[in-house]
Amino acid sequence: PVAGDMLDRELIRAKVFPCLGSKSRYGPSQLPMPQYVYSSLLDWQNLYKLNTEETLNWLIAVESSSTQPEAIRALRTFIQRNYGYPLVRKVEHAKKTLSSLDETQVEFTTEFLRLALPATRTEFTKIIEPVLEDMLECAKEAESAAGLAPEDIDLVLTTGGTCLVPAVREMLTTRYGAEKILHRDTFTSVATGLAIVAQYL
Numbered sequence: 001p002v003a004g005d006m007l008d009r010e011l012i013r014a015k016v017f018p019c020l021g022s023k024s025r026y027g028p029s030q031l032p033m034p035q036y037v038y039s040s041l042l043d044w045q046n047l048y049k050l051n052t053e054e055t056l057n058w059l060i061a062v063e064s065s066s067t068q069p070e071a072i073r074a075l076r077t078f079i080q081r082n083y084g085y086p087l088v089r090k091v092e093h094a095k096k097t098l099s100s101l102d103e104t105q106v107e108f109t110t111e112f113l114r115l116a117l118p119a120t121r122t123e124f125t126k127i128i129e130p131v132l133e134d135m136l137e138c139a140k141e142a143e144s145a146a147g148l149a150p151e152d153i154d155l156v157l158t159t160g161g162t163c164l165v166p167a168v169r170e171m172l173t174t175r176y177g178a179e180k181i182l183h184r185d186t187f188t189s190v191a192t193g194l195a196i197v198a199q200y201l
Contacts, residue, residue, distance in 0.1 A: 002134040003162040008091050009042045014127045015106050015117045016087065017041075020078060021071035026062045033062075037075070044084025051079050074113045083110065098124050099164045125167040132171055139175065156181050159189040 017023075017038050024033055040050050059076040066072045078087075090108045097104040098121045106117040125132075143149065156176050162168055164186060172181055185192065 002131055002138060003160065004092075004095075006131045006134075007095055007128050007162065007165065008088055010128050010131060011091050011095060011106070011119070011124065012042060012087065013038070015119060016091070016108070016115065019071060019113070019115055019117070020075040021066065021068045024066050024068035024071055026066040026072075028065070030067070041078070041084060044088055047079065047082055047084040051082065056080065077110075077112045081110075094119055095124070095165070096161070099166060121166060128165075128167060132167055135168065136171060136175070139172075150176050153180065157184050157189070158182070159184055159186060161186065 020038070020041070022033055022035070022038050025031060026033065037050065041047060056076060056079070059072060059079075063069045063072040063076070078084075087108055091106055094104050094106045098119065101121075103118065103120045106115060106119055108115040143153075153176060156172055158169075158172065158181060163172075163183070169181070
C-alpha cells in the first residue's frame with residue numbers, strides 16, 4: 001500500500017500533527033509525546049479505540065504539564081469527537097489541489113481547532129520522498145520478477161489518482177522516459193479492464 005492514502009498520511013504527519021502536540025513535552029521529566037497516539041490518528045477507522053476513559057484522563061493529566069497545553073486539548077477533543085475521517089478528506093483535497101497548483105492550504109476548522117496551513121508542491125514532494133522511494137522499489141521488484149530492464153518496457157500505463165501527482169509522474173518519466181508514459185482514463189481504466197476480462201470468465 002504505497003499510493004494515495006500513504007501520501008495523505010505523510011502530509012498529515014508533517015503538517016497537522018505538530019498542531020496536535022506531537023512535538024510537545026510533558027511531566028516533570030519533560031517526556032516526549034508517545035508517537036503511538038499519533039499513529040492511531042492516521043488510521044481513522046480505528047480512532048475510536050483511543051476514545052476511552054483511561055486515554056482521555058491521561059491526556060487531561062498531560063495537558064496540565066505540557067509545553068503545548070492548547071494543542072493537547074485539541075488532540076483530546078479530536079479523539080473524543082472522532083474527527084479522523086473529516087481531517088483525511090480535507091488533507092486529500094489539499095493533495096489533489098497540489099497536482100494542479102503550486103501552493104494551497106491544508107484547512108480544517110472545528111469549534112476547537114482552526115487550521116489554515118500553507119503547503120507548496122515543493123514541500124509536498126519533500127514530505128512524500130519516503131513513499132516515492134517505496135513506489136520505485138515496487139516498480140524495480142516488478143521488473144526483476146518479469147526479467148525485464150526499464151529499456152525493455154514499451155509502455156507504462158498510468159491509472160488512479162496517485163499518477164496525477166507531479167512527483168509520481170516525474171519518477172516514472174525519469175525511470176522509463178516521457179515517450180513511454182501513457183495516461184489512460186485515470187479513475188475508470190481498472191474497472192473497464194476488469195469488465196473486459198469478466199466477459200471471458
